[in-house]
Amino acid sequence: MLFNSLRYLIFFPVIVFLYYLLPHKYRWALLLAASYYFYMCWRVEYALLIVTSTLVDYAAGILMSKESEKRKRGKYLALSLLVNLGLLFVFKYYNFVSINLINLFADYNIFLNMPELKILLPVGISFYTFQTLSYTIDIYKGRRRAERHLGIFALYVAFFPQLVAGPIERSTHLLPQFRQQHQFRYRNVSDGLKLMLWGFFKKVVIADRLALLVNTIYRDPEHYSGFPLLIAVYFFSFQIFCDFSAYSDIAVGSARVLGYDLTENFHRPYFARNIKEFWHRWHISLTSWFRDYVFIPLGGNRVSPLQFYYNIIVVFLLSAFWHGANWTFLFWGFLHGIYYIFTDLIERLNSKFFHLNIQNRVIKLFDVLLTFHLVTFAWIFFRAGSLNKAFLIIRKISSGIKINWQDAWGLTTIQLTIALVSLAIMLGVQIFQEKRGSLREYILRYPLMVRYGIYLALIIYIFSAGLFTNDKFLYFQF
Amino acid sequence: MTNSSISSSREAGLFFRRLAGFLLLSLAVVSLLSILCYHTVIKTIKDDRHCLLPENTEMLIMGDSHSMTGIMPDEHINTLNSAKRAEILPMTYLKLRFYTENNPQIKYIILSLGYHSLTWNREEVMYLPEAVSYYCDNYFQLYDKEMRQLASTGQGTYYLSWLKFVVGVPLELSKNISQYLRIHLGTFNYSYYPFWGGFTEMEAPVIDNNSEIPIHRHFFRYSNRVEMSNIMIDYFERIIKYCNERGIDIFVVNTPVVREYFEKVPEGYKSGMDRVLDKMSTKYCNLYYLDYSQMEMPGTCWLDSDHLSIEGAKKFSGILYKEIDRLNKE
Numbered sequence: 001m002l003f004n005s006l007r008y009l010i011f012f013p014v015i016v017f018l019y020y021l022l023p024h025k026y027r028w029a030l031l032l033a034a035s036y037y038f039y040m041c042w043r044v045e046y047a048l049l050i051v052t053s054t055l056v057d058y059a060a061g062i063l064m065s066k067e068s069e070k071r072k073r074g075k076y077l078a079l080s081l082l083v084n085l086g087l088l089f090v091f092k093y094y095n096f097v098s099i100n101l102i103n104l105f106a107d108y109n110i111f112l113n114m115p116e117l118k119i120l121l122p123v124g125i126s127f128y129t130f131q132t133l134s135y136t137i138d139i140y141k142g143r144r145r146a147e148r149h150l151g152i153f154a155l156y157v158a159f160f161p162q163l164v165a166g167p168i169e170r171s172t173h174l175l176p177q178f179r180q181q182h183q184f185r186y187r188n189v190s191d192g193l194k195l196m197l198w199g200f201f202k203k204v205v206i207a208d209r210l211a212l213l214v215n216t217i218y219r220d221p222e223h224y225s226g227f228p229l230l231i232a233v234y235f236f237s238f239q240i241f242c243d244f245s246a247y248s249d250i251a252v253g254s255a256r257v258l259g260y261d262l263t264e265n266f267h268r269p270y271f272a273r274n275i276k277e278f279w280h281r282w283h284i285s286l287t288s289w290f291r292d293y294v295f296i297p298l299g300g301n302r303v304s305p306l307q308f309y310y311n312i313i314v315v316f317l318l319s320a321f322w323h324g325a326n327w328t329f330l331f332w333g334f335l336h337g338i339y340y341i342f343t344d345l346i347e348r349l350n351s352k353f354f355h356l357n358i359q360n361r362v363i364k365l366f367d368v369l370l371t372f373h374l375v376t377f378a379w380i381f382f383r384a385g386s387l388n389k390a391f392l393i394i395r396k397i398s399s400g401i402k403i404n405w406q407d408a409w410g411l412t413t414i415q416l417t418i419a420l421v422s423l424a425i426m427l428g429v430q431i432f433q434e435k436r437g438s439l440r441e442y443i444l445r446y447p448l449m450v451r452y453g454i455y456l457a458l459i460i461y462i463f464s465a466g467l468f469t470n471d472k473f474l475y476f477q478f
Numbered sequence: 479m480t481n482s483s484i485s486s487s488r489e490a491g492l493f494f495r496r497l498a499g500f501l502l503l504s505l506a507v508v509s510l511l512s513i514l515c516y517h518t519v520i521k522t523i524k525d526d527r528h529c530l531l532p533e534n535t536e537m538l539i540m541g542d543s544h545s546m547t548g549i550m551p552d553e554h555i556n557t558l559n560s561a562k563r564a565e566i567l568p569m570t571y572l573k574l575r576f577y578t579e580n581n582p583q584i585k586y587i588i589l590s591l592g593y594h595s596l597t598w599n600r601e602e603v604m605y606l607p608e609a610v611s612y613y614c615d616n617y618f619q620l621y622d623k624e625m626r627q628l629a630s631t632g633q634g635t636y637y638l639s640w641l642k643f644v645v646g647v648p649l650e651l652s653k654n655i656s657q658y659l660r661i662h663l664g665t666f667n668y669s670y671y672p673f674w675g676g677f678t679e680m681e682a683p684v685i686d687n688n689s690e691i692p693i694h695r696h697f698f699r700y701s702n703r704v705e706m707s708n709i710m711i712d713y714f715e716r717i718i719k720y721c722n723e724r725g726i727d728i729f730v731v732n733t734p735v736v737r738e739y740f741e742k743v744p745e746g747y748k749s750g751m752d753r754v755l756d757k758m759s760t761k762y763c764n765l766y767y768l769d770y771s772q773m774e775m776p777g778t779c780w781l782d783s784d785h786l787s788i789e790g791a792k793k794f795s796g797i798l799y800k801e802i803d804r805l806n807k808e
Contacts, residue, residue, distance in 0.1 A: 020490070185486070185489055189493055414652065414656045456507055460508070460648065463649050463650070464651035467652075467653075468638075468650060
């Protein structure tokens with residue numbers, strides 16, 4: 001089920017109503033049933049994968065908790081890793097690996113016979129796999145106890161607001177919340193609804209509109225000159241942010257209405273002053289997952305600089321591979337790894353020799369713009385279907401820009417105007433948040449009727465300027 | 479009752495009171511906006527006066543993606559292509575009436591009709607929520623009472639369009655604003671109607687000649703073959719009858735498909751369509767059926783197993799127009 005569908009607009013209030021109506025001890029069952037229904041609206045049979053993951057990790061958790069020796073717990077962790085990563089491999093990576101192996105061996109006149117699997121990628125498999133893995137790894141490391149209640153554990157794996165596109169929640173944060181009794185709190189419901197509204201604005205007004213141009217141009221970049229390609233590159237940068245952060249906002253907002261607190265996944269990433277900061281602001285739940293379960297076990301930053309940089313590249317390549325089985329993603333990850341290392345080198349040189357701490361506004365703005373452009377450049381590889389296409393886009397853009405506008409690029413002048421006005425609204429809100437904190441708190445100072453006016457204006461704007469074509473969220477594919 | 483649950487009920491009470499107030503305010507504002515929107519944007523875009531085709535237009539190409547990608551209007555004088563992807567016969571009928579009533583100069587219609595055009599799968603799209611929303615978005619202003627009844631069969635998405643076009647609620651208003659402004663600026667013409675379509679160049683060479691997927695989509699539901707649709711057959715007859723009454727000749731064209739696709743079309747549909755065409759031909763003298771479904775084409779002429787590429791469209795259009803001109807001379 002999509003958040004931006006009529007079905008969700010009916011489903012969600014019904015669940016909220018029933019949730020607060022039911023006694024606490026039955027609520028987990030309602031949420032679990034609702035979560036599976038939410039997932040099965042997309043494809044019934046793939047719910048079996050979640051069931052498998054749930055049962056294996058539940059059993060692994062219980063068995064690990066009975067063992068006091070880490071070595072003995074290891075075999076159950078291995079089982080959990082094998083099943084979860086095995087499923088992920090089959091559904092997401094098998095075809096990529098087999099095609100590359102076939103091509104590689106063909107160069108040496110060895111012809112492998114590896115059949116292509118014609119299967120759909122289960123929505124959200126990377127998200128819930130990583131979420132359950134964090135649970136079993138935490139138990140293995142002795143950071144938490146195993147969850148004994150199968151229903152509550154199943155709910156932790158499948159909790160509908162964050163099931164298909166995160167935030168990837170840690171068991172230590174989310175699981176205890178299922179045991180807490182959540183009373184109806186005006187503030188939670190009201191804040192949650194406002195966050196959802198903001199998410200809808202970013203998704204249906206901005207992201208889906210920008211997608212019209214981005215999809216048209218990225219589909220056949222060879223047919224377009226430098227200017228439309230440049231526009232598509234910039235637009236994709238905003239599209240992916242608006243799309244993914246919108247999903248997170250709706251997810252966090254939906255959970256908050258029910259009384260749950262989910263991790264903030266985006267913290268105005270395009271206001272980051274360098275790439276390190278960008279990764280502290282972008283897809284925070286995934287970045288922290290890789291930090292805790294890959295980077296730190298590799299030695300983190302308590303190793304030699306060379307080993308540290310090696311760790312960074314490994315983490316970024318794994319993160320890229322998490323996004324998808326394609327060389328374009330790997331190149332995108334590698335590029336970010338290089339950016340990160342370069343930023344770190346500059347910081348080390350600065351702290352050793354120059355001791356500069358520039359707080360000048362113009363320099364800050366320059367840093368933000370530079371970081372934004374580095375990130376935008378890397379998105380070309382993320383979005384282009386192949387490396388060839390990505391390099392073609394870069395070549396065409398660098399060979400010259402001739403400014404003009406054509407409706408055939410996917411957006412009419414009116415649609416373009418709406419997109420730009422909406423982007424300006426979003427950036428304006430983000431600038432406010434950067435400088436003065438929460439806009440919601442700020443609006444609360446005004447009388448009720450003024451607040452109603454603002455919310456109503458936003459709702460009417462969403463309904464009249466939004467595109468309700470039920471476009472899927474970009475991150476569903478990961 | 480504990481203190482916590484008392485405070486929870488109080489907060490719920492406050493929330494629902496405020497929600498009710500907010501909804502009432504919303505209702506009042508949306509009603510006012512709807513009245514305003516209906517009398518400005520919707521009334522303007524519903525105006526039929528802008529559908530005048532160039533005076534010399536004699537031949538209009540209609541149908542779905544097969545004629546949209548396969549029949550080039552530029553290869554024949556005084557010809558326009560209005561075919562639109564996924565257009566089903568009831569929509570073609572409404573569109574035909576719309577353009578011909580206002581453009582009496584039209585003498586010939588070319589209509590693509592594949593083996594899939596008369597199946598239940600084509601009828602089913604009138605009831606699927608996403609498809610209903612697509613057709614309503616693009617064709618709603620053409621809907622007559624009968625079509626509204628058909629499209630509304632239990633579909634929430636139909637009522638969203640109804641709210642937009644009949645009541646004037648400013649849902650997705652941005653989609654209609656371009657049309658509205660163009661009309662006001664005087665730059666609007668027949669091709670800006672959302673149901674127009676038009677010939678689309680598809681340059682890509684063979685993308686995927688696998689015919690399994692389109693065959694399944696056209697003739698099967700899960701693993702069962704679907705029936706012919708009485709509604710589609712009825713609308714096909716209405717199109718011919720309507721043309722007949724207006725003295726318009728109609729050339730029904732079965733566009734080329736790859737041999738593999740043709741061979742996989744279940745036999746019942748071929749004979750079924752032949753029966754329908756035989757019946758119509760005896761009833762209406764203005765109908766000409768031109769079957770090119772088995773026409774051999776080189777690989778680069780195909781976009782996929784049942785659509786032509788630009789190269790294929792150029793070749794096929796030449797052959798088709800030659801035949802049409804020959805029939806007209808006779």
